[in-house]
Each structure stands twice: as structure tokens, then as C-alpha cells.
Amino acid sequence: MLGTRLEVAATTVKRLSGYQPSSFESYFVRELLAALFFFTVLYVCLVALIARYLVIDHVVHLELLGPGRSCNRCIVRVGALGSIQE
Numbered sequence: 001m002l003g004t005r006l007e008v009a010a011t012t013v014k015r016l017s018g019y020q021p022s023s024f025e026s027y028f029v030r031e032l033l034a035a036l037f038f039f040t041v042l043y044v045c046l047v048a049l050i051a052r053y054l055v056i057d058h059v060v061h062l063e064l065l066g067p068g069r070s071c072n073r074c075i076v077r078v079g080a081l082g083s084i085q086e
Helices: 002-017 023-065
Strands: none
16 A cells, blocks of 8 residues: 555656656666676676686696695695595
């Protein structure tokens, strides 16, 4: 009930103020929102790929060091059978 009254009040204020949004404005806002959504998804995917690359790079670096060696970048040690020990 309250939502309907607010909608009626908002419509009345818009009508009395003479504001009429043009189709260009609503189209432009819709396009901006679509672009914002697209770039947000693109950013999230890019961040996920970078994080995945860093993890894979770190694992490969530990594999190349060999068993019993420690990594200078973290506190992880690789055990004799390839198990990771802290």
C-alpha cells in the first residue's frame, strides 16, 4: 500500500514539474549500465585468471626446486615425496 502511494506521489511530482525523460536519455543510461556490467564481469574474470596464474607459477617453482628445498617467496617446504609441509 505504501509503495503504491509513493509511486503515485513520484509520478505526480514528475508530471507537475514538467520533466519528461527523452528516449535518448533512457537509452543512454541503459547502454551505460550494460557497459558497466560488461566491464565488471571482464574485471572479475581477469583477476581470477591472474590469481590462477600466480598459484600455478608458484607450484611449478616449488616443483623445480626439488624435494627438501624451501621457497624464498613463502614458508612452504616440499617434502621428499612431493608433499607440501609448513
